[in-house]
Amino acid sequence: MQRYLFPIITGILGCAILLSLGVWQVQRLGWKENMLAEIQARIDGAAITLPASYQPQMKYQPVEIAGRTTGQEILVLSGTRDLGGGYQVISGFETDDGRRIMVDRGFIQQDDRHKPRPATDLRITGNLHWPEEKSGSTPEPNLTEGIWFAREVPRMASQLGTEDMLVVAREVQGDDQGVMPIPISIQGVPNRHLEYAATWFMLAVIWAGMTVALIWRIRQRKF
Structure with a gap:
């Protein structure tokens, strides 16, 4: 035994x-x-007007904003399953009450990179977001070409001269200039x-x- x-x-x-x-x-x-x-419940909640300042619990909060893009933008290297490689368009945005923030307007294909996207009036429903995408292996942005490799909210805000606030567009009313909104989704969260x-x-x-x-x-x- x-x-x-x-x-x-x-x-x-x-x-x-x-x-x-x-x-x-x-x-x-x-x-x-x-x-x-x-x-998901927070993403799908009722939209509010843009808050005066950011609080951590406001991440994913739906908001409605109206105003005009500034014509200044940052392109973040990106891609979709259906359309392949391209860029996320992060635009400076001045609201009707004079605030300057950033809007992630969505996706463009590589061939649309140099198409003009001048200032335009938009009404946007989207979600507040402060993504943390940069890692130790993320390259530094190419400021000459205006191409970034991660959404870095504080640095992008400094580059565009806006508040440290990003709205990811879900619905856009007005001339979208060929930019396809990519709403925030939990589908990309690993589980x-x-x-x-x-x-x-x-x-x-x-x-x-x-x-x-x-x-x-x-x-x-x-x-």
Whole structure:
């Protein structure tokens, strides 16, 4: 019996650890789904007028703004599944009450990069957003060409001479100048906890199978 003791204990402990990791990932899945549901509810909420200042809890808050683009813009390298590579157009925007903010108007294809987009009157429904897209590997913006590789709200605001506030357009009334709105969506938020849980549970099954095989081999040697 002593010959079986170590593999049995190791097998039980290993399975317990792997199963607990799987259960933890299932719990994380529930937490992530609740968080995404809260974000979606905030995205779909009632639009308000532009707040006087930004508070962290205002991220994704729907807003309605009316005014005029300034003709100044930043192009952020981007792409869509259907249209391929292109750019997000971040325009300076002066509201009817004189505030200068930024608007992520949406997507243009690469061939439309040099098309003129002069100042134009727009009424926009969208969501406040402060994306954190820059990482250690993100290149610095090409200020000569006006091309950026991530939406960096404070730096873009400084470049365009606006408040540190970005509205991502969902609906645009007026001349959109060929810019296709890309509304904020939770579809791009990673949620792989179910996959992780399945991996841990599968490893637990494999560990249990290996333990049974080891015990069987020990038993065979006895004879």
